[in-house]
Each structure stands twice: as structure tokens, then as C-alpha cells.
Amino acid sequence: MTQSDKPISGEDSLIARYFKPLATDPGAFGLDDDAAALRAAGEDIVVTTDAIVEGVHFLRDDPPDTLARKALRVNLSDIAAKGAVPAGFVLTLALRGAEEAWLKPFARALGEDAAHFGCPLLGGDTVSTPGPLMISITAFGRVPQGTMVHRAGAQAGDRVFVTGTIGDAALGLDVLRGGPVAAALADDVVGRDFFAARYRVPQPRNALAKAVRTHASAAMDVSDGLAGDLTKLCAASGVAAVINVTSIPLSSAAAALLARKAIDIETLVAGGDDYELLCAVPSDHVDAFLRDARQAKVAVTAIGGLIAGLSPPSFLDGQGRELKLKRLSYSHF
Amino acid sequence: MTQSDKPISGEDSLIARYFKPLATDPGAFGLDDDAAALRAAGEDIVVTTDAIVEGVHFLRDDPPDTLARKALRVNLSDIAAKGAVPAGFVLTLALRGAEEAWLKPFARALGEDAAHFGCPLLGGDTVSTPGPLMISITAFGRVPQGTMVHRAGAQAGDRVFVTGTIGDAALGLDVLRGGPVAAALADDVVGRDFFAARYRVPQPRNALAKAVRTHASAAMDVSDGLAGDLTKLCAASGVAAVINVTSIPLSSAAAALLARKAIDIETLVAGGDDYELLCAVPSDHVDAFLRDARQAKVAVTAIGGLIAGLSPPSFLDGQGRELKLKRLSYSHF
Numbered sequence: 001m002t003q004s005d006k007p008i009s010g011e012d013s014l015i016a017r018y019f020k021p022l023a024t025d026p027g028a029f030g031l032d033d034d035a036a037a038l039r040a041a042g043e044d045i046v047v048t049t050d051a052i053v054e055g056v057h058f059l060r061d062d063p064p065d066t067l068a069r070k071a072l073r074v075n076l077s078d079i080a081a082k083g084a085v086p087a088g089f090v091l092t093l094a095l096r097g098a099e100e101a102w103l104k105p106f107a108r109a110l111g112e113d114a115a116h117f118g119c120p121l122l123g124g125d126t127v128s129t130p131g132p133l134m135i136s137i138t139a140f141g142r143v144p145q146g147t148m149v150h151r152a153g154a155q156a157g158d159r160v161f162v163t164g165t166i167g168d169a170a171l172g173l174d175v176l177r178g179g180p181v182a183a184a185l186a187d188d189v190v191g192r193d194f195f196a197a198r199y200r201v202p203q204p205r206n207a208l209a210k211a212v213r214t215h216a217s218a219a220m221d222v223s224d225g226l227a228g229d230l231t232k233l234c235a236a237s238g239v240a241a242v243i244n245v246t247s248i249p250l251s252s253a254a255a256a257l258l259a260r261k262a263i264d265i266e267t268l269v270a271g272g273d274d275y276e277l278l279c280a281v282p283s284d285h286v287d288a289f290l291r292d293a294r295q296a297k298v299a300v301t302a303i304g305g306l307i308a309g310l311s312p313p314s315f316l317d318g319q320g321r322e323l324k325l326k327r328l329s330y331s332h333f
Numbered sequence: 334m335t336q337s338d339k340p341i342s343g344e345d346s347l348i349a350r351y352f353k354p355l356a357t358d359p360g361a362f363g364l365d366d367d368a369a370a371l372r373a374a375g376e377d378i379v380v381t382t383d384a385i386v387e388g389v390h391f392l393r394d395d396p397p398d399t400l401a402r403k404a405l406r407v408n409l410s411d412i413a414a415k416g417a418v419p420a421g422f423v424l425t426l427a428l429r430g431a432e433e434a435w436l437k438p439f440a441r442a443l444g445e446d447a448a449h450f451g452c453p454l455l456g457g458d459t460v461s462t463p464g465p466l467m468i469s470i471t472a473f474g475r476v477p478q479g480t481m482v483h484r485a486g487a488q489a490g491d492r493v494f495v496t497g498t499i500g501d502a503a504l505g506l507d508v509l510r511g512g513p514v515a516a517a518l519a520d521d522v523v524g525r526d527f528f529a530a531r532y533r534v535p536q537p538r539n540a541l542a543k544a545v546r547t548h549a550s551a552a553m554d555v556s557d558g559l560a561g562d563l564t565k566l567c568a569a570s571g572v573a574a575v576i577n578v579t580s581i582p583l584s585s586a587a588a589a590l591l592a593r594k595a596i597d598i599e600t601l602v603a604g605g606d607d608y609e610l611l612c613a614v615p616s617d618h619v620d621a622f623l624r625d626a627r628q629a630k631v632a633v634t635a636i637g638g639l640i641a642g643l644s645p646p647s648f649l650d651g652q653g654r655e656l657k658l659k660r661l662s663y664s665h666f
Contacts, residue, residue: 027377033415033483034381034411037377037379037481038373044372047368047369049423078367078368079368090382090471092384123381124382125469127384127385128389129464130389131463131467132462138423152365
């Protein structure tokens with residue numbers, strides 16, 4: 001990008017060629033200036049930043065197109081959780097070199113997602129590094145003044161909802177690393193591909209943002225595992241939670257593995273990288289939330305409720321017995 | 334920072350302890366949420382991002398306090414060049430580990446600069462890396478709607494101004510690397526320290542932002558060398574420039590080295606890391622610009638003028654002869 005002050009030497013034009021088409025917002029000035037301008041007519045600009053590092057957050061042989069999508073989507077997921085509408089993003093790429101074979105599919109996929117989610121590239125910096133590839137994105141969203149949804153704000157009596165299905169991405173990471181799930185699915189290439197795709201390309205729930213902003217008392221995205229992230233939301237809100245494990249929405253593929261006892265429930269509720277939304281919804285908003293979610297075509301499932309107290313969330317099985325989780329979240333690598 | 338989804342394992346509280354005090358803006362929510370909210374009442378939010386990488390943009394043994402200041406100030410310099418008032422920043426730190434001995438002086442210096450320049454920490458992400466240390470900052474500023482100053486916009490007839498003195502930082506890098514300047518200053522520790530400090534801790538000219546916004550037709554900061562950056566401003570504006578080399582403001586220490594022929598002028602005009610401002614000012618605004626700069630207590634110097642044409646800038650010596658520069662900007666390392 002030409003906004004870079006320290007570009008990959010001699011590769012400016014290559015980078016500009018691939019990233020300029022993504023700078024569709026007039027405030028990006030075609031990446032020809034030192035900064036972008038984000039117009040805000042009485043709205044708040046929601047700002048979030050997430051970086052992914054080769055060998056830490058993604059695998060060395062992950063394809064560049066899925067990396068591009070994941071890097072943007074983990075930020076879009078935060079924007080959605082805060083009830084905001086995407087407004088754009090800036091990209092910092094630390095590369096060992098600027099290879100066309102990598103940059104071309106990376107930029108194409110990033111551009112497709114930017115267009116699909118209405119989140120144009122506003123600027124960036126490209127730096128050379130002798131170390132691992134790193135993709136850092138700061139993304140912006142808009143909310144009406146003072147309406148950003150917080151982690152804090154949930155109350156005793158609120159229902160707890162999650163979007164989509166939980167745990168698939170953790171199984172996908174296991175598949176890609178050739179772990180026990182890969183072994184259990186040795187004869188099931190479709191299953192392996194399904195889980196790998198859920199790990200590599202999360203589905204941010206931006207379509208639900210308005211419903212979250214209108215109805216949720218608190219929300220966050222599930223990135224480090226449902227159990228751990230729910231613990232954080234409860235701690236920020238000063239409440240406790242009771243979760244019915246049998247209500248947690250699972251993909252049919254994950255449910256089948258669980259039925260076969262190839263995995264345990266802990267792998268799913270403590271596994272990371274879901275990028276689903278976790279919301280607390282006051283009971284008098286539940287019907288309207290469900291209706292708005294249906295209109296937004298985002299599956300939401302009630303998994304329990306909030307109660308007074310400061311103890312960690314309880315996860316109850318089908319017989320009402322409390323599961324003892326050895327860990328709340330999953331630590332990669 | 335607690336906003337990190339993938340923190341340095343087990344070090345969240347250490348990081349939170351050092352960075353929370355920097356999150357003085359109410360929109361940072363004490364770094365306890367997944368995002369920040371930036372209020373904007375009819376203003377444009379100017380966004381710029383710049384990353385620095387160990388071994389590429391800074392030296393491995395650079396002290397953490399100067400790194401913190403440099404990482405923030407290179408962004409503040411862009412905010413100033415665009416005529417904007419600082420509004421805050423987000424920080425992405427890629428660390429090999431979270432060492433208190435490094436984090437403490439880093440966070441303290443960053444906090445001092447954030448307070449001094451009115452640019453609070455709004456959020457961030459801390460990731461672990463097996464590779465070089467990287468500090469990536471995205472900074473925000475505010476301008477009245479539509480008033481961001483661009484690289485494009487300069488016209489033939491405009492005067493060219495720079496702030497401060499040019500070339501000191503390039504000499505500082507040479508000193509730190511033990512190059513010819515270090516040798517020429519073997520007996521002059523004060524001189525060596527002066528140049529090293531100019532390299533390590535640039536002085537962003539945020540006090541001049543309003544004068545730039547009011548009077549400049551185009552502006553940018555000088556980060557890759559005056560000659561190269563002027564070439565970019567001229568290309569973006571579709572004009573040419575004639576610069577009087579003898580007018581270029583030099584520190585007395587740099588002027589002394591030049592007089593001794595220990596360095597040549599090219600080292601100064603093509604050297605990087607100045608982080609001074611380069612502005613084009615229409616002639617009918619020159620008096621008011623000089624007055625406002627004086628009020629802002631920022632030294633500005635007219636170094637030449639813009640003419641019609643698309644040729645690269647001409648650098649004329651005291652006898653009006655054109656210097657042939659072998660290079661326009663300096664490539665580090």
C-alpha cells in the first residue's frame with residue numbers, strides 16, 4: 001500500500017496493485033494519502049483490533065485466501081457483537097517478502113469479504129519482517145451515539161443465547177493438526193473438510209447486529225471457548241449463569257462424534273475459534289429478539305439463564321448434574 | 334490488555350496492570366470490553382496506521398521507553414500532517430514474552446506521551462510471536478468535516494515549508510550503527526547523543542496541525558527522506574518543485590559536520606526518520622501561516638517553491654546549480 005512509510009522495498013507497486021481495488025470508500029482516498037477519513041454524523045465509531053500470527057493463530061500452510069477471510073472476520077465478529085454496522089478497516093501486514101502467488105489470492109479473498117460485509121479497506125502499512133507472517137486488522141463500525149453493546153450490563157433473569165453451532169472450529173483445528181478427531185474421521189473426508197472450514201473461515205454474525213443492539217443487555221463474540229467467554233461476560237456484568245449443556249447448539253457432525261464418544265462435551269464448550277455471538281437478553285425482549293433473528297436469518301439458541309451471584313457459570317447435563325470442566329478455554333499450540 | 338482474545342498466556346493481568354492506566358478516555362471502557370467507542374460530533378475521524386519491527390525499523394537494543402515514544406510519535410506525526418487533533422490510538426504488540434522489565438518502562442513512556450499529546454489508549458491486542466518484536470499502532474484524529482489535508486492539492490506558485498531541522502535522525506542512525514558519522518564524532522559524546530536522540534525520539538509537530546489545516550494546500554510528514562517525500566507530494570499534486578538547498582534548516586550539529594565535509598548534503602536530504610512536516614502554502618497564506626506557526630511555537634522554514642510541470646524536484650545549491658542526488662530516500666538496514 002502506498003500509505004506505507006516503510007514498504008517492502010521495491011514492491012510498492014505490486015502491493016498497491018492488489019490492495020487499491022479494495023479501497024472502495026471515498027474516505028480511503030485510493031490509498032494514495034497518509035491517512036483515511038471516516039465520516040461520522042453523530043454516530044459513535046466502534047473500534048476493535050485483532051492480530052493473527054503464523055504458528056500461533058494459524059498454521060504455516062493455511063491458504064492465503066482463508067487467512068485473509070479469517071483475519072477480517074475475527075474483527076467483523078467483534079463489530080457484530082457490539083451491535084455495530086461495519087464501516088471499514090485498516091490492515092498491517094508483516095511479510096517476509098511480497099510474493100505475487102501469496103498476495104494475489106490473499107487480496108482477492110479479502111476484497112470479496114470486504115465487499116460482502118460492507119467493510120472497505122481504508123488504509124494500511126506493509127512492513128517486512130524476518131519472522132513469522134502477521135496480519136493485524138483494526139476494524140471500525142458505527143452505532144447510534146451511546147448504543148454500543150458491552151460485556152457488562154447483563155442482569156439476573158436474562159436469558160443466554162448463542163448463534164450458530166458451538167465447538168466445530170476446535171474440532172477443525174484438531175483435524176488440521178492430525179489429532180484424535182482426525183483419527184476418528186479417518187474415513188470421512190466430508191466431515192474433516194466441514195470442521196476444517198469452520199476453523200479456517202468463521203462466519204461472523206453481522207446480520208444480527210441490529211437485533212443485538214436493540215435487545216441484548218450484554219454481548220461478546222465467542223473466540224476463546226464458550227465456557228471461558230461466558231465466564232468473562234458474567235464477571236463483567238456481576239452475575240452468574242446456569243447453562244443447560246443439552247441446549248447448546250451443535251452441528252450434526254459434532255453431535256455424531258459426541259454420540260460415538262469420539263469427543264467429550266468439554267472439547268466443544270471449552271474449544272476456541274467459534275466466532276459465534278453470545279448474548280444476554282432480558283426476558284421481556286426474548287420474543288422480539290427471536291423474531292428479529294429469524295428476519296436476519298441467523299440461528300439463535302437459548303442455552304440457559306443468568307442468576308444473581310458471582311460464582312463461575314454452571315454447566316448442567318441432561319440429568320441436572322453439574323459438569324466439572326477441567327478447563328474453561330482452549331489454548332492453541 | 335484484556336481486549337486481547339489470544340493473550341500472552343498467563344500474562345493478562347501483568348499487561349492489564351501496565352496498560353489500563355493509559356486508557357483514560359471514557360470510550361476505552363477501561364480496556365474491559367471487546368471494542369472502544371470514539372465519539373464524533375459531525376467531525377471526520379482521521380485514521381492512520383504505522384508499524385515498527387525489531388531489526389527493520391529499530392535496533393534490537395533500543396530502550397523500551399524510546400520505542401514506545403517512537404511507535405506512537407510516527408503516527409502522531411501523520412495525524413499532525415493531515416491537520417487533525419489527536420483522538421486516541423489502539424496498540425498491537427507482538428512479543429516473544431511479557432517481561433516486566435520491558436513492559437514497565439514501555440508502558441510508562443507510552444502513557445507519558447499519550448497524556449502529553451492528548452492521545453489516549455483506546456484498546457489493543459497483545460499476541461505472542463516466536464519472531465521479532467513488533468509494535469503496530471493505529472491512531473485517530475479529528476478534523477471538521479471534509480477538512481483533512483491531503484498530499485494532493487498543492488499548486489504551482491505555492492511555497493514549500495518544512496518544520497524543525499532536516500537530516501538529524503539519519504545521522505543518529507549512523508551513530509547508533511557505528512558508521513562514519515560515529516567515527517567523525519568519536520570525541521563528541523554530546524553530538525552523538527543529540528543525533529541518536531533525534532533518531533530514537535522524533536518530535537511530532539501536532540502543535541502546528543491547526544495552522545496546516547488552515548493554510549496548507551497539501552502536507553505530509555517527512556519519514557522517508559525530504560527528497561523522496563517531496564517527490565511523492567509533487568506527484569500526488571501534479572506539480573514540480575525547486576528547492577534551495579542552502580535554505581534547508583539544519584541543526585548546528587549537522588551544519589558543523591557538513592562544514593567539515595564529514596557528511597554530504599545528500600545524507601541529510603535523502604535521510605529518513607525526520608518526522609518533520611512538509612507543507613505547501615499558497616503565497617497569500619504565507620504571512621498568516623508564519624504568524625500561526627510562531628504562535629504554535631513550531632519553527633517553520635521556507636525551502637523553495639512549486640512550479641508547473643511533472644519533473645522530479647530540483648535541488649539547487651548556493652550558486653543555483655542543480656544537485657544530482659544519487660538517491661531520493663534512504664533505505665534502512
